[in-house]
Amino acid sequence: MGFKRTRQLKNLSLVFLFVASCSEGIGDRGKIISAQEELTGGNCENAVRILEGIADGSREARWYQTMASAEACSGSFQEPNFFTSGIKDLNVANLGRFLPAISSSSNMTAQDDVDYTSLLQAIRTLKNAGHTDSSDAGFTLDRHSEIWGAQKSVDMILQATYMTVAALGMYMRYYGNGDATGAKGGGSGSNTCYLDYTDTVSLAGLAVTPSVASPCVGGGSGHSDLTPDFGTLSGETLRRACEGVTLFNMLFAFTAFVVTPDDSGELSRVDETLQVRIDACKALVGTTAEAICSTLSQDQCESIGQNNATDLERYFASTFEPFHRGN
Amino acid sequence: MRCNCSPPGNLGSRLPILSGWRTVTLPLLQFLLEVRAVTVRWALLFFFCLGSASAGNSEFRYLHRSSKGLMMGDAYTTLALDSSALFYNPALAARNDLAAIYPLPMDMGLFHLLDEKDRFDNADTNEVSDFVDAIIGLPIHFRAGLVPTIKFGGFTFSSFAVADTHLIVRDRIHPVGDFYYRYDRGFALGFGWMPFGSSRSGGPSLALGASLKYIHRDAIINQYDIFSKTFADLISSDSRGLDGIKNSLGLTKGKGWGADLGVDWRYKWGPSTLALGFSAMDVLDTKIKTYRGSGPMPDQPMALSFGSSFSQVLNSLADWTVSFDLHPLGERIKLKEKAHLGFQMGIPLVDFFVGYNNDCRSYGVAFDLFPFEFAVGVYERMFGRDKKRSLTAHFSLFDTSF
Numbered sequence: 001m002g003f004k005r006t007r008q009l010k011n012l013s014l015v016f017l018f019v020a021s022c023s024e025g026i027g028d029r030g031k032i033i034s035a036q037e038e039l040t041g042g043n044c045e046n047a048v049r050i051l052e053g054i055a056d057g058s059r060e061a062r063w064y065q066t067m068a069s070a071e072a073c074s075g076s077f078q079e080p081n082f083f084t085s086g087i088k089d090l091n092v093a094n095l096g097r098f099l100p101a102i103s104s105s106s107n108m109t110a111q112d113d114v115d116y117t118s119l120l121q122a123i124r125t126l127k128n129a130g131h132t133d134s135s136d137a138g139f140t141l142d143r144h145s146e147i148w149g150a151q152k153s154v155d156m157i158l159q160a161t162y163m164t165v166a167a168l169g170m171y172m173r174y175y176g177n178g179d180a181t182g183a184k185g186g187g188s189g190s191n192t193c194y195l196d197y198t199d200t201v202s203l204a205g206l207a208v209t210p211s212v213a214s215p216c217v218g219g220g221s222g223h224s225d226l227t228p229d230f231g232t233l234s235g236e237t238l239r240r241a242c243e244g245v246t247l248f249n250m251l252f253a254f255t256a257f258v259v260t261p262d263d264s265g266e267l268s269r270v271d272e273t274l275q276v277r278i279d280a281c282k283a284l285v286g287t288t289a290e291a292i293c294s295t296l297s298q299d300q301c302e303s304i305g306q307n308n309a310t311d312l313e314r315y316f317a318s319t320f321e322p323f324h325r326g327n
Numbered sequence: 328m329r330c331n332c333s334p335p336g337n338l339g340s341r342l343p344i345l346s347g348w349r350t351v352t353l354p355l356l357q358f359l360l361e362v363r364a365v366t367v368r369w370a371l372l373f374f375f376c377l378g379s380a381s382a383g384n385s386e387f388r389y390l391h392r393s394s395k396g397l398m399m400g401d402a403y404t405t406l407a408l409d410s411s412a413l414f415y416n417p418a419l420a421a422r423n424d425l426a427a428i429y430p431l432p433m434d435m436g437l438f439h440l441l442d443e444k445d446r447f448d449n450a451d452t453n454e455v456s457d458f459v460d461a462i463i464g465l466p467i468h469f470r471a472g473l474v475p476t477i478k479f480g481g482f483t484f485s486s487f488a489v490a491d492t493h494l495i496v497r498d499r500i501h502p503v504g505d506f507y508y509r510y511d512r513g514f515a516l517g518f519g520w521m522p523f524g525s526s527r528s529g530g531p532s533l534a535l536g537a538s539l540k541y542i543h544r545d546a547i548i549n550q551y552d553i554f555s556k557t558f559a560d561l562i563s564s565d566s567r568g569l570d571g572i573k574n575s576l577g578l579t580k581g582k583g584w585g586a587d588l589g590v591d592w593r594y595k596w597g598p599s600t601l602a603l604g605f606s607a608m609d610v611l612d613t614k615i616k617t618y619r620g621s622g623p624m625p626d627q628p629m630a631l632s633f634g635s636s637f638s639q640v641l642n643s644l645a646d647w648t649v650s651f652d653l654h655p656l657g658e659r660i661k662l663k664e665k666a667h668l669g670f671q672m673g674i675p676l677v678d679f680f681v682g683y684n685n686d687c688r689s690y691g692v693a694f695d696l697f698p699f700e701f702a703v704g705v706y707e708r709m710f711g712r713d714k715k716r717s718l719t720a721h722f723s724l725f726d727t728s729f
Binding site: 041073159162 | 457458459460463464497498499500501502503505550552553554555556557712
C-alpha cells in the first residue's frame with residue numbers, strides 16, 4: 001500500500017513537472033510575428049533567417065508578404081516614407097517625369113545598388129508567391145488570384161506595386177539620367193537617352209512623337225550600362241534592359257489588377273497613362289514580338305531579347321523614351 | 328488615463344500626441360484609393376483605443392484578472408477571496424463568509440502612455456511616416472472589467488462584462504497592424520464544499536469547488552496591412568462611429584458554456600495560514616460557438632494554475648502575505664514566465680503590493696475607505712524583447728460582507 005502511494009505521488013509529481021515546464025515552442029505564426037518584430041527593429045537578416053525556418057509547404061500569404069518586407073529591408077524602402085516623401089504629390093499628368101523625381105529614386109547610384117536590387121527581389125517574391133515552376137515565364141496575375149484568393153492577392157500585388165513604383169523611379173532616374181525634377185538627360189551623367197538606337201523603325205518612332213525633337217534621334221547617346229554589348233544583347237546588358245521592361249510592364253499590369261471598375265481615383269488614371277505607352281509598344285514592335293510589351297517575366301524578356309536588339313530598341317523607343325520625356 | 332474612444336476632435340484635445348491627426352493626410356489611402364480622411368482617423372483612433380500584443384495574439388489570455396492580483400505579480404490563485412474568486416479558483420467559494428455582496432467592482436488596465444511620450448515628442452504627427460514611426464512596435468493595450476458578485480454560504484454568483492483590447496503595429500517596411508479585441512459578457516455560478524476542516528478554526532482544511540459559466544463574446548482578431556486596399560475598404564465602407572468600424576473590421580459574435588474545477592487546502596495555526604490551491608479554469612476549453620460574423624472566434628482556453636501563499640497577522644494593525652503561483656501550466660512557454668511571486672503588506676485602511684514575474688516587476692497600493700475601495704498600481708510585461716509598463720486600477724463601491 002505504501003509502495004503504491006509512493007508510486008502515485010511520483011507519477012503525480014512527474015505529471016506536474018511536465019505541465020509546469022513544457023519546453024517552449026513557437027508555431028509558424030509565431031515565427032512570422034517574430035520576423036515582423038525583427039523588421040520593426042530593422043534587423044533584416046534576422047527576419048530572413050526566421051522566415052526561412054518555415055517549410056515551403058507551410059508558407060501562407062503572410063509569409064510571402066513578410067519575406068518581401070525583409071528583402072526590401074536591406075535597401076532603404078519603407079512604405080510610410082514612400083507615401084510621405086515619395087508619392088505624396090503624385091502627378092499623373094506627367095507621370096514619366098514624376099517617377100524619377102521621387103526622393104527615393106536618387107538612391108540608386110550604381111546598376112547593382114542594393115536599394116534597387118532589394119526591391120527587385122521583393123517584387124519577385126510577391127509576384128511569384130505560390131508559383132512552383134522554376135521559371136516564371138508562364139506566370140499570370142489570374143493565377144496569382146487563384147492561388148491566394150482575390151482579396152489577398154490584391155493586397156499582395158498592391159504591396160508589390162508600391163515597390164515597383166519606387167524601383168521604376170530609380171531605374172528611370174539612373175538609366176534615363178534624370179535630374180532632381182525628373183527631366184531625362186538632365187542628371188550628372190552624360191547620356192540623353194536610355195539606349196543607342198540603330199533600328200530604323202525605332203528611330204522613326206522616336207522622331208514621330210512628340211512635336212518636340214527627340215534627343216535620341218541623331219547624336220543621342222544611351223546609358224553606358226545599357227549599351228556596351230547591346231548589339232549582340234547578352235549577359236548583363238540584356239538583364240538590365242529586361243529589368244526595365246518588366247518593371248514598366250508590371251506597373252501597368254499591377255495597377256490594372258488592383259483597380260476595380262468603380263475606382264475613379266488616381267490609380268485608375270495611372271493605368272490609363274501607362275496604357276497609352278503599352279499600346280504604342282504593341283504598334284511599334286508588331287505582333288511577332290508583342291509579348292515583350294506585356295511580359296512580367298525576366299526570363300521571358302531575356303529569351304525574346306537574346307541576340308535580338310531590335311525588339312528591345314522598339315520597346316524602349318515606344319515606352320521609356322517618350323514616357324520619360326513627358327509624353 | 329481613460330480611453331473612451333470619443334470623436335477624434337475631443338480625444339485629440341485631451342491627448343496632445345494625437346492632436347496632429349486632425350490634419351493628417353494618408354496620401355495613398357486618400358487619393359489613390361479614395362478613402363475619406365475622417366474614416367481613417369476614426370479607425371486609427373479606434374485602434375488606439377484597442378490596445379498590446381507581441382506576446383500579442385500568442386499571449387495566454389485569461390477571462391479576467393484582478394488588478395490587485397496583477398500588482399502581486401499575478402500570484403493570486405489562493406488569495407482571490409474577493410469578487411474575482413470565480414476567475415481564479417471556484418474552491419474559494421467554500422471559504423465565503425455567511426454572505427457578501429460586491430455591487431460594483433471594476434478593474435481597468437492601460438498601457439503606460441507617459442512611458443512612450445518620447446516617441447511622440449520629436450515626431451511631426453501630421454506626417455504619416457512620423458506617426459507610423461512613433462507607434463510602430465508600441466504595444467497599445469486597454470482592458471476593463473466589471474464583475475458584480477454575490478456570495479451566500481458556499482455559493483458564489485458573478486456576472487461580468489470584460490473587455491480586453493490590444494493593438495501593435497509591426498514591420499517598418501510594410502506596416503502590419505495586429506488587432507485583438509474581445510468583449511465578454513456573462514455569468515458564473517460556483518459552489519464550494521469543504522469535506523473536512525473549517526475556514527474559521529485552526530488546523531488543516533480542504534475545499535473543493537466547481538463552477539458553471541456562460542460567455543457571450545464579441546471578437547475581432549486579425550492582421551491588417553495598414554497600407555492595403557482591404558484595410559482602406561474596411562474603414563471606408565459606410566463606417567460611422569465605433570460600432571460601424573468594428574463591424575467593418577469583421578466583428579464576430581459567439582457564445583458558449585464552460586466549467587471550472589478547483590481545490591484549496593489550508594493549514595491555519597495561530598496568526599499564520601499556509602494555503603495551497605490548484606484550479607482548472609475552462610476545463611477542456613470553453614468553446615465559443617459563432618452565431619454572427621465570419622472572423623476568427625477564440626475559445627476560452629483551459630487555464631491550469633497552481634497557487635500557494637503564506638499569510639500572517641502580526642497584530643491588530645498589520646498583516647503580510649507572500650504568494651507563489653505557477654500558471655498557465657501546460658503552455659509551451661518558459662518556466663520563468665509561469666512563475667509568479669507576490670507580496671502584500673497591510674496596515675489599517677491601506678495595503679501595499681509588490682510582485683515579480685518573468686523579469687517584470689509590479690507594485691501598487693490599495694485604500695479601503697468604506698464605502699469606497701480603490702487601488703492603483705503598475706505592472707510590467709514583456710512584449711517581444713521589450714519590457715513595457717502598464718497601469719492598473721481597481722475601484723469598488725459598497726462591498727459588504729456578513
